[in-house]
Amino acid sequence: MKKIRVFVAGASGKMGQEVIRSILKEDDLLLVGASDTRHQGMDVGFVAGTQRVGVDITGPLDIDTLRSAKADVLVDFTNPQSVLKNSKTAILAGVVPVIGTTGLDEAEISEIRVLVEKENVGAFLAPNFSIGAILMMRFAKESAKYFPHVDIIELHHDQKLDAPSGTALKTAEGILEVREPMVQGHPNEYEKIPGARGADLGGIHIHSVRLPGLIAHQEVLFGGLGQSLSIRHDAFSRETYMPGIILSIRKSYELTELIVGLDNFLD
Ligand SMILES: NC(=O)C1=CN([C@@H]2O[C@H](COP(=O)(O)OP(=O)(O)OC[C@H]3O[C@@H](n4cnc5c(N)ncnc54)[C@H](OP(=O)(O)O)[C@@H]3O)[C@@H](O)[C@H]2O)C=CC1
Numbered sequence: 001m002k003k004i005r006v007f008v009a010g011a012s013g014k015m016g017q018e019v020i021r022s023i024l025k026e027d028d029l030l031l032v033g034a035s036d037t038r039h040q041g042m043d044v045g046f047v048a049g050t051q052r053v054g055v056d057i058t059g060p061l062d063i064d065t066l067r068s069a070k071a072d073v074l075v076d077f078t079n080p081q082s083v084l085k086n087s088k089t090a091i092l093a094g095v096v097p098v099i100g101t102t103g104l105d106e107a108e109i110s111e112i113r114v115l116v117e118k119e120n121v122g123a124f125l126a127p128n129f130s131i132g133a134i135l136m137m138r139f140a141k142e143s144a145k146y147f148p149h150v151d152i153i154e155l156h157h158d159q160k161l162d163a164p165s166g167t168a169l170k171t172a173e174g175i176l177e178v179r180e181p182m183v184q185g186h187p188n189e190y191e192k193i194p195g196a197r198g199a200d201l202g203g204i205h206i207h208s209v210r211l212p213g214l215i216a217h218q219e220v221l222f223g224g225l226g227q228s229l230s231i232r233h234d235a236f237s238r239e240t241y242m243p244g245i246i247l248s249i250r251k252s253y254e255l256t257e258l259i260v261g262l263d264n265f266l267d
Pocket residue numbers: 009010011012013014015016035036037038059060061077078079080082099100101102103126127128129130241
């Protein structure tokens with residue numbers, strides 16, 4: 001059986017550790033390397049609280065390390081400042097990046113697309129790997145055809161760097177595919193404190209809550225005549241992302257184009 005060779009960037013992080021634990025359980029996946037700014041030189045199995053696996057954490061990624069690991073896929077859960085460089089390094093090394101890190105803007109995604117086409121090496125990007133979150137986005141897009149007035153409230157742990165979340169942005173972008181940009185609320189409304197109405201994408205207001213104790217939660221709130229509709233997803237642990245990540249590794253390792261969104265891999 002062909003084993004898919006996987007390198008994990010952000011190996012010491014909250015997601016990286018969980019991803020490593022999951023990879024080690026799959027017979028067709030082989031962990032061939034790990035990088036992080038923390039725990040350098042330590043065995044990843046030890047860091048992720050599993051068996052010793054003999055893969056030590058190296059520092060920030062470079063092309064030679066990736067090439068010598070003979071990786072097929074780079075799974076990236078680092079941070080918004082590192083993800084573009086890591087993804088480009090992977091593509092230049094002939095390795096398909098599976099990008100979970102959020103915070104890439106449109107121009108950066110275009111840069112990846114251009115490099116993918118030039119190098120004929122694929123890439124996969126998903127702001128959310130949880131099936132429940134994908135369904136929330138799908139139902140929100142459907143609902144917006146009938147309820148054009150919508151606010152998004154996303155709630156995350158207080159260590160999150162980017163706001164709004166990648167999921168909130170993807171939800172709003174999906175809604176804007178079926179409902180024209182428009183002004184919501186009173187045309188003469190004003191903010192007594194800047195930001196009171198949240199971020200605005202095509203009239204959709206996005207509110208970002210950051211509190212200790214939370215993991216990842218989002219409510220898409222629609223208002224209509226005499227009624228409202230709420231679509232809510234709650235991630236209570238990071239295990240929720242693992243089936244989607246494992247599926248994406250299996251579907252991505254032979255890609256030669258950029259694909260965005262886990263929904264592309266679901267029936
Ligand atoms: N797509 C999805 O379904 C999900 C996406 N995410 C996203 O994943 C990202 C990571 O989240 P999370 O695990 O919670 O974050 P953490 O901060 O817990 O982990 C990130 C890790 O990456 C390290 N790191 C930073 N720069 C580099 C680099 N250049 N090379 C290697 N490692 C590096 C960090 O080290 P240091 O602290 O020293 O900087 C840290 O150990 C975020 O963008 C988050 O939004 C999270 C959950 C689900």
